[in-house]
Amino acid sequence: MQTAFINSPLGITKIVGDENGISIISILAEGEVSNKIPKELKEAVTQLQEYFEGKRTDFSFKLNPKGTEFQQKVWQGLLEIPFGKTMSYLDLSKKLGDVKAIRAVASANGKNPLWIVIPCHRVIGTDGSLTGYAGGLWRKKWLLEHENPTNQQSLF
Known part of the structure; x- marks a missing residue:
């Protein structure tokens, strides 16, 4: 699993995923922004940034949430x-x-x-x-x- 941290208007956003899709996106009260974004997470990072900029209303990257x-x-x-x-x-x-x-x-x-x-x-x-x-x-x-x-x- 790869992890990246990006800045958002609501705090630091943690993104976790791999070639099977994104498993976790969560908000943290504080943290350090990643200097390098793993290739498996780049599309999710781009789309989240577009969402916060008001340029995106839906997401098309692969999801892989774990749950019952x-x-x-x-x-x-x-x-x-x-x-x-x-x-x-x-x-x-x-x-x-x-x-x-x-x-x-x-x-x-x-x-x-x-x-x-x-x-x-x-x-x-x-x-x-x-x-x-x-x-x-x-x-x-x-x-x-x-x-x-x-x-x-x-x-x-």
Whole structure:
């Protein structure tokens, strides 16, 4: 497995993967940026940088997240939430076929190993609140605003 660290507006981003795809993308509070990016990670690094620059709305590099069958099912459901849109945990549970699995869905969402790429930040509370986010709610808010910027200027 190869590892690289890049700078992002939300902190240092750790990327781990190999020729089979990217397995981990996570945010760190601090760290050192890599001087050299391994060839297996270059496409992921480029696409993440384009995302943060506002030039990319989806990712096309190969993913290889590790998780249970249920987690994989939830993560696949997350991949289907369109850029700039949100979905509640309840709606995601319904979409996956079991409204009673809401807690399990939320747990799998929280174990998502591919920050931003599998867009767990697009899942919100039924009442529209920004609930639960491993990277901190301020990052979730930033990501949602980045993906759906308001065109209206603030009056204040």
